[in-house]
Amino acid sequence: MQLFYAPEITLPFYTLPEEESKHCVRVLRMEPGDELHLTDGRGSMYRCKVVDTNVKRCVVEVVEHTPEYEKMDYQLIMAVAPTKIIDRFEWFLEKSTEVGISEIYPIECEHSERRQIKHEREEKVVTAAVKQSLKAYHPKLHDLSSVRDVIAMPFDGEKYIAHCNSSFGEREYLGRLIKKGGKVLILIGPEGDFSPEEITFALQNGFKPISLGKERLRTETAAVVATVITATINKM
Secondary structure (H helix, E strand, C coil): CCEEECCCCCCCEEECCHHHHHHHHHHCCCCCCCEEEEECCECCEEEEEEEEECCCCEEEEEEEEECCCCCCCCEEEEEECCCCCHHHHHHHHHHHHHHCCCEEEEEECCCCCCCCCCHHHHHHHHHHHHHHCCCCECCEECCCEEHHHHHHCCCCCEEEEECCCHHHCCCEEHHHCCCCCCEEEEEECCCCCCCHHHHHHHHHCCCEEEECCCCCCCHHHHHHHHHHHHHHHHHC
């Protein structure tokens, strides 16, 4: 299956953007009658046939529509501090999209070593992962937000914070807390961890402290591990 992202898809005919047209015609060497798939990123999967192989304006015809294609039966929202080396944060974006995630909040914390991200660039990373992993749902990537704003925002699901500060007492393993079919928000801090004040604020706002295991993990690794644990529990 060759999947293209088409958030503004029109029916029954759709013209691929120039970059996608070049990929379809020059790289994949598609001919009239060949099949490809489109997704709008909101759950719809469209099976299409190539009609016109113009290298700048390749036209396809939708022949089949599948709504809610492989819809996740749970919601996972990850709030993660972007790493100093941005490639590591982008690795998290890619892998979490492949595994399954609903929304991503890049967060700025007291100990953050990166306080800016290029949203358009990171959006492209997510989109590429959507196409590579054949997803019909495009995770929502929010703008960089203050961790306190994310902590304080209304949320009607389970809320967890992964931190390493032993002075706050015991932390339960995430895998023993996740409930199938639920809505989950998980906070993952920067390389220097959340500050004591941020942890206190999260606990005061209903977040439960969690552990991801005995190993000491990098930010991006912890975020992927939390994503995989949540997905595994929901797919058992």
